[in-house]
Amino acid sequence: MAGRQELQAVVLLLAGGTLVxxxxxxxxxxxxxxxxxxxxLTAGLVLLAVAALSLAHAVRARRTANxxxxxxxxxxxxxxxxxxxxxxxxxxEVAWLLVVPMLVLLLLAPxxxxxxxAARAGTALGAARSTDxxxxxxxxxxxxxxxxxxxxAVFDPRALAGRHVVLSGFVxxxxxxxxxxxxxxxxxxxxxxxxxxxxxxxxxxxxxxxxDWIEVTGGYTSRxxxxxxxxxxxxxxxxxxxxxxxxxxxxYVS
Amino acid sequence: MTATxxxxxxxxxxxxxxxxxxxxxxVELFMLxxxxxxxxxxxxxxxTGSARAQAWLTVFVAIVIQASPFVVLGSLLSAVIAVxxxxxxxxxxxxRRPVLAVPVAGAAGVVLPGCECGSVPVAGALMARGVxxxxxxxxxxxxxxxxxxxxxxxxxxxxGRPGMVxxxxxxxxxxxxxxxxLWLRLGRAEWLRPRPRPELAxxxxxxxxxAACRHDITQAGGFLVIGAAAAATxxxxxxxxxLHAVAAHPALSVLALAVLAVVLSICxxxxxxxAASLTQFSxxxxxxxxxxxxxxxxxxxxxxxxxxxxxxxVRFAPATFAVAVAVSIVVGxxxx
Numbered sequence: 001m002a003g004r005q006e007l008q009a010v011v012l013l014l015a016g017g018t019l020v021x022x023x024x025x026x027x028x029x030x031x032x033x034x035x036x037x038x039x040x041l042t043a044g045l046v047l048l049a050v051a052a053l054s055l056a057h058a059v060r061a062r063r064t065a066n067x068x069x070x071x072x073x074x075x076x077x078x079x080x081x082x083x084x085x086x087x088x089x090x091x092x093e094v095a096w097l098l099v100v101p102m103l104v105l106l107l108l109a110p111x112x113x114x115x116x117x118a119a120r121a122g123t124a125l126g127a128a129r130s131t132d133x134x135x136x137x138x139x140x141x142x143x144x145x146x147x148x149x150x151x152x153a154v155f156d157p158r159a160l161a162g163r164h165v166v167l168s169g170f171v172x173x174x175x176x177x178x179x180x181x182x183x184x185x186x187x188x189x190x191x192x193x194x195x196x197x198x199x200x201x202x203x204x205x206x207x208x209x210x211x212d213w214i215e216v217t218g219g220y221t222s223r224x225x226x227x228x229x230x231x232x233x234x235x236x237x238x239x240x241x242x243x244x245x246x247x248x249x250x251x252y253v254s
Numbered sequence: 255m256t257a258t259x260x261x262x263x264x265x266x267x268x269x270x271x272x273x274x275x276x277x278x279x280x281v282e283l284f285m286l287x288x289x290x291x292x293x294x295x296x297x298x299x300x301x302t303g304s305a306r307a308q309a310w311l312t313v314f315v316a317i318v319i320q321a322s323p324f325v326v327l328g329s330l331l332s333a334v335i336a337v338x339x340x341x342x343x344x345x346x347x348x349x350r351r352p353v354l355a356v357p358v359a360g361a362a363g364v365v366l367p368g369c370e371c372g373s374v375p376v377a378g379a380l381m382a383r384g385v386x387x388x389x390x391x392x393x394x395x396x397x398x399x400x401x402x403x404x405x406x407x408x409x410x411x412x413x414g415r416p417g418m419v420x421x422x423x424x425x426x427x428x429x430x431x432x433x434x435x436l437w438l439r440l441g442r443a444e445w446l447r448p449r450p451r452p453e454l455a456x457x458x459x460x461x462x463x464x465a466a467c468r469h470d471i472t473q474a475g476g477f478l479v480i481g482a483a484a485a486a487t488x489x490x491x492x493x494x495x496x497l498h499a500v501a502a503h504p505a506l507s508v509l510a511l512a513v514l515a516v517v518l519s520i521c522x523x524x525x526x527x528x529a530a531s532l533t534q535f536s537x538x539x540x541x542x543x544x545x546x547x548x549x550x551x552x553x554x555x556x557x558x559x560x561x562x563x564x565x566x567x568v569r570f571a572p573a574t575f576a577v578a579v580a581v582s583i584v585v586g587x588x589x590x
Binding site: 003006009015043051103124188228 | 315
């Protein structure tokens with residue numbers, strides 16, 4: 001077994017271990033849809049199995065080779081030749097590249113996408129245009145997703161009349177001192193993340209900083225703004241009360 | 255510990271030479287890299303503290319994580335094809351004439367439920383098993399776009415518009431078959447890097463399966479990392495608002511979304527949702543986004559270059575881009 005194959009095995013060990021850790025701790029939800037967790041876990045376990053079997057195979061092959069070497073000098077040649085043939089030319093081993101994202105994940109643990117990315121993309125309400133809205137549940141106030149509120153406020157505002165809703169998200173500074181309550185929507189991973197923005201009017205909390213997570217309670221207002229990036233409509237909410245909250249473990253809406 | 259060291263007790267001259275050139279063994283170097291990275295962590299964290307760098311890192315690792323299950327699945331499948339499925343199976347399953355084998359292989363893409371990252375190693379294994387390159391390439395291009403998972407995702411993303419699913423199926427299959435035929439006519443064998451599988455030589459069935467699997471995962475995964483880095487860079491570097499500026503122009507908008515598909519490198523299982531949200535664009539432009547994305551994108555380019563060679567990728571990717579855009583315009587014109 002050549003060094004190249006053992007290297008591939010230890011790289012897969014690192015990759016598999018990282019994926020299992022991400023799925024087990026839920027940190028995978030910073031990067032991919034929550035529903036991907038079992039899939040990521042399975043992929044990690046397969047990688048660990050391939051790595052473990054490869055290492056076991058390598059150890060066994062080396063033991064056989066050593067035994068052959070000890071008994072008779074030429075005996076190890078078969079294994080050696082096999083390895084050398086694969087190592088010819090000393091090409092760069094691409095497996096090394098896989099170490100980079102794994103170390104980034106283990107050591108730097110990048111944060112979920114927030115206001116930086118949200119500011120650079122237009123609100124993605126367009127996809128909700130043809131949604132059939134089910135009646136809002138009973139109760140007052142009711143907790144609805146930011147996406148749900150934004151879609152109803154733009155396409156079906158009558159249902160919101162006289163209702164109070166609780167929304168949560170991170171805040172993003174808009175033009176003219178406005179604040180947008182924002183969530184990133186993903187369908188697979190952070191590469192396809194798109195923001196949903198709802199403007200805050202009424203009792204906007206003081207001292208907000210970009211990326212702060214807050215929960216607001218309020219009601220529908222007909223005030224709207226136009227997203228500067230894609231000219232889509234940004235609905236507003238008339239805030240009555242608000243409070244800072246900790247960022248949830250699943251920050252994306254999917 | 256590496257084999258080189260163990261063998262160092264009494265190595266033949268050639269092996270000693272090889273060991274000298276390699277210096278540190280791969281595994282020792284790996285350990286060293288880990289230790290250095292852990293020690294350098296505070297410095298690296300400081301370096302990547304800005305919002306822009308964080309966004310880059312997040313998109314970069316997100317693409318790798320999202321694609322890894324599909325790379326694993328595709329590599330398992332390609333290992334099975336390489337080791338367990340006899341070459342005679344494909345000779346029997348596909349029409350003997352390559353001209354007919356291309357559309358059959360393209361349509362066979364329906365059976366691989368995954369995205370584009372999985373189809374690269376599978377197409378490579380098919381070629382190594384004697385399938386005509388044109389047919390294997392038609393499979394490579396068609397399968398990530400026309401498999402049931404992707405078509406269902408498309409219909410969910412475009413409710414009340416079954417035409418979009420049909421148009422995507424028709425345009426993707428057509429573009430894949432056209433590319434397969436183009437390869438039969440213009441492609442040259444020397445553009446493709448031959449794929450000998452030295453790691454399989456002299457191994458019995460199960461060790462060979464394991465070796466093929468390990469080899470394919472690390473190769474496809476390694477090139478995926480380059481592509482993910484490129485896609486993250488483009489994602490972060492893209493000036494906001496450029497899309498909106500061209501949305502109203504009928505021809506430019508098609509080209510813009512085709513370019514966006516290349517830039518974003520979104521998994522084909524997710525791209526329909528992104529296309530659905532690009533409401534200011536025409537349906538034809540969004541169809542181009544859905545047809546181009548699974549066939550040509552930043553990460554796919556590096557994966558194809560890794561699997562088939564750079565000389566192949568620099569010719570194949572631009573040609574595929576042109577064909578996919580042209581077919582999308584024609585299908586869009588017929589459909590809407």
